Amino acid sequence: MMKQIYRTRIYLIAVVLALVLAGCRQEPEQAAPTTSPTEPAPATPTVDAGILSPTAATPPSFVTIAIDAPFPPFENIDEFGSIVGFDADVMANIAPQADFDYEFVITSYDQGFLRSVANGEFDAAMSALVIPDTPPEGITFTTPYLELGQVLVVRANETTLQSAADIQPGTPIGVEENSSGAETAQALGITAADLHVYDTIPAALQALIDGDVDGAIIDSDDADHFTTTYYQQLKIAGGSGRDAWISSKAYGIAVADGNEALRESLNEAITQVRDDGTIDRLARAWLIEDDTIRAGESLIGTPANELVIGISGALNSLDPGDLQPDLISWEIKSNTMGGLFWNTGENELVPLLFDNLTLSEDKKEYTFRLRDGLIFPDGSNLTADDVRWSVLRSARLGNWLVNAFLKDENGDGFADEDAVTVVDPLTVKFVLAAPISYFPSLLATPPYFVISDECFSPNTDPASTCGGIGPYTIQEWISEEKLQLKANPQWPGPAPAFENIQVRFYPSAQRMRESLAIGAIDVAWTGLSDTDLLDLRPVADYRFWSGPSDFKSYLIFVQDKAPWNVPQVRQAVAYAVDRQTLATEVFQETRTPLYSPIPDGVPGHAPTQPARNLDEARRLLAFAGYTPDRPLPITIWYISDGRYTDREEAYANAIKSQLEETGVFQVTLQGAPWDVFRNEKAACNYPAYLMGWPSPNQPVAYSDAMSWLYYFLRNTDTVCSNYQNPEMDRLLGELEGLDPLQVDLRLAKYGEIQALWATDLPALDLTQAPRTAVALPAVKNVVIDDLGLMHYEVLTKGGG
DSSP states (O other): OOOOOTTTTTGGGGGGHHHHTTTTTTTTTTOOOOTTTTOOOOOOOOOTTTOOOOOOOOOOEEEEEEEOOOOOTTBBETTSSEEEHHHHHHHHHHHHHOOEEEEEOOOGGTTHHHHHTTTTTSEEEEEEEEEOSSSSSTEESOOOSSSEEEEEEEEEEESSSSGGGGGGOOOOOEEEESSSHHHHHHTOOHHHHHHHHESSSSHHHHHHHTTSSSSSEEEEEHHHHHHHHHHTEEEETSSSSSSOSEEEEEEEEETTTHHHHHHHHHHHHHHHHHHTHHHHHHHHHHSOOOOOOOSSSSSSOOOOTTTTEEOOOOOOOOOOOOOSHHHHHEEEEEHHOOSSSSEEETOOHHHHHHHHEETTTOOEEEEEEOOOOOTTTOOOOOOOHHHHHHHHHHHHOOOOHTTBBBBBBBSSSSOOOOOOEEEETTTTEEEEEOTTTTTHHOOOOOOOOOOOTTTTTSSSTTTTTOOOOSSEEEEETTTTEEEEEEEEETOSSOOOOOEEEEEEEESSSSHHHHHTTTSSOOOETTTOOOOHHHHTTTTTTTTEEEEEEEEEEEEEEEEEEETTTTTHHHHHHHHOOHHIIIIITTTTTTEEEOSSSOOOSSTTTTOOOOOOOOHHHHHHHTTOOOOOOOOOOEEEEEESSSSSTTTTHHHHHHHHHHTTTTEEEEEEEEEEEEHHHHHHHHOOSSSSEEESSSSSTTOOOSSSSGGHHHHHHHHHHTTTTOOOOOHHHHHHHHHHHTEEEEEHHHHHHHHHHHHHHHHHHHSEEEEEEEEEEETTTTEEEOBBBBOOOOOGOEEETTTO
């Protein structure tokens, strides 16, 4: 129950009397009794000796207790007319210990129920009464059943405010409105200008976390709760326990001065329920405000049992059938779901959800026998129906990676319903439109991930946190803040090395870098630019981790237009460029030279394109009819708005200078922003242009060398290279017809394709870049696959 403070019964006309009796009843308890300005003040209470015996030695067996209700959370009246609240529950535990029955009598504090206790009309009074230094005449108090201090809470990494004594003018301090914390702040001399008042304690603490105030003065019970819950963000200045209390209040039960037997009986019972933890339990239940706080990141480093990954950007969807692949969502899906095949961190395709595969003679039908006993996070069993439902769901949602390859006999662009069929509860069959030797690689991508039809919607479901059968299960997703993952005991792959993973999302790379600097994250990952990496490299405390290159930069020539319709001219460009210099001088080694359409580290890569040779470039140009006396003017277009890096203009100028060193090329550069560039390029209005692939923030399509070739060889009209060669078509046909399990034959065929590529140049590849993570020294085993995705299951830190 939230702690609420009510001051509606404080009358301005009774300020003097309230001050006199403030020790008897202060906030959060009700105000002191008041008198009418037209009536004389009441006389000093007297005790009727005939009603109360000063020498009574036997505690009563029945006790009447005055209580002022409603006054939540200490006392309230429920729908049945019963007294409920903290005080009611405390008395319900005290009475059995003191061996008496009792009755609450609702009586107004403002009408002087303490005088009624002193006069013997009630045996006791219990209504959030603060024990004063000097009790009213005729009244004595029990030992406290509740003691609260007021403390200063600061951010967990605070070093200046070690105690309330360190609060200086100009230091903003938060308090709850009309609270003991507000009274304490005023008593400390904190001015109204520095005092920030909030409706609730959680609101004041949220302001502290957000940096709107530098401290918050609140009750110790709330402080203990919130600093324990959010220990990475908040702490109590001055340590823990009573040493940190700035001020304090003790709550007791009022009895008449002469009723020592009842007071002693109550004291013994109070001691018992305090010592056995009952009071603490009830205080947590009734007095601690239960609002949650947006804690944000840790201010004291990450916990030993949790590894935190920082990402600049947002997670937009956890639906594997989503049409817009992006690095963030594909990485999270690949760590929380799985397909029939799994792409390991070493870029090997291994069976995951099946234990037997049968391939038809025409290599168009794949029949999988699923592993028995696999369970989704929602508790349902994996079946062939789930596989079929998941893949055809992606097809219906329009996912290209499914619809482009599965059987589509009616030609509507969507996979046929019988492209995936259930043979029996654990057997499923896929039928392809044509043989595809790299189809297993497709099965390891999110559109083919298997999800539970009992947990996901048939339609797009971007906010789902159901996940699938992956290394981790999704525990919590707070959009634009964090994703909490836990190792999945049902994962059939190698057991994750680290049980708890948290992914934190940042609005900018700069914010992520700041978090890395204070140790709030263990790894800074997606969103780091070349400039960020160069800035961070000199920091000795950081370690850099990179995977295979997952981005390439290239030149496209429109090959059905002069001069690019002459192979020797295209080849002359290949000889004239100095890839090493481009990588070193322009990109300061955040990129490396690329001599193949397939990046280094991707299985099948073969460096078939030539190193720089200006003499050979001149010879080829002369063969085509161009010499220094008859130069060749060309125009190269580039994207000028920093789509890839902020060095694109310098990159284009370096290429221009290198080509002009032949003495034959005369290069004109033209830049255009992406919105203009993409339309003109698509219309084939640029005879030669610089681009990169994949598009920013998108992953490689699938883990196979063909993913780097498909776009340039199967979409030449879209690329506008208009490249055609029957020999290349023959090689592609042979490649796609190979047995997918005969890896060596496929790699050899990729070598033949790259050799022909170096002659024809469907694209001239220039530089490549891997994705790079920056981690604290304790982090180990950062593995990034050839899709550019980090594998969380192998991450460790510390001694792991």
